[in-house]
Amino acid sequence: MAKKSNRFSISPLALFFVKVGVIYAAWNLIYDYFILPHGGLDTFFSWTGVKLGRMGLSLLGWDALSHERILWVFGSQGVEIQNGCNGITLFGLYAGFIIAYPGRMDERMIFLASGILLLFVVNVIRIMVFALSVYYIPQHWETFHSYASTIFFYPVVLSLWYLWTTRSSKAGTISFNA
Template sequence: MKEFKPTIFFLLRFGAFYAISSILYGLFIKKYHPVADPLTEWTANHTYGIMKFLGFDVKKFPTEGYPSIDIYWKDQYAISVFEGCNGFILAVLFLVFIVAFQGNWRKMLWFIPLGFLIIYVLNQIRLILLAVIAVDYARHMHFFHKYFFTGIIYGVILLLWFWWARLNKTESPKVEKASAH
């Protein structure tokens, strides 16, 4: 049982941190209902701004009666950015693993912001591509929204977790072999 102690404590820390974070985030979102919360607005504004910067003729409007922001492209509805689209819960999932796994605090000071930035950039790319897919390739929207981009983002988070584990790997003492003469 002793050999499982670190794993059990990791799972308990992970579960507790994730549960607390999810509850707090749920309370935060509920406070703004029926309009979009500030994180969702921020995400939608950035998606809109990046698309404008890239030359897309986009418009955005708050969704009537829903806590989301609609983005239109080519005068057609493209996507609605809801709280689940803002990437915050993905960043929390990433953060909770890093904190639960523990490790060098100095490394955390650069690794956590880097992870957040990677997740944010991937999420923005996802939203922009989903807007394009929704308008120009609508029949593929479900696959790309539900499976393709979800797999990519969770895969990247998993790779970030592996990277963190390797950065904090403790070196086991090298055992010198006695030479047989």
């Protein structure tokens, strides 16, 4: 029996990219119109990241100070972690990919939560490095700040995505053959 062709069918790979786009767009709308105006979640991640950054720098021997969103090594101007610079938007991008890619729901939720936790830790390290860069190389702050997300976040996000796709594929749940 011949298989009927549906001219409106979409390949699994294209469907995946559509899902990622829709999830990421929805996350941005939720963030821009609900989370950001309220400010509570941004404040929590910014203040917590700064406090943990201060603790990390102090533990490593630097004389670090913090107040709310500002972290500095004693003798420098310090850095302010503003909304949009605290990693929340990247959490949404990461989550969109994990949610859109097939896999078992229980594994997906564990992988999603642990990945966001890892990204938060990476963000704390980034905040610490920001404070040190303002202390040691303030003349290069703008350049460093411009490329910091690429240097710190994207290798981690890409590695997590790769790990998720290979893990899901080994479970035998994935097929992008059209």
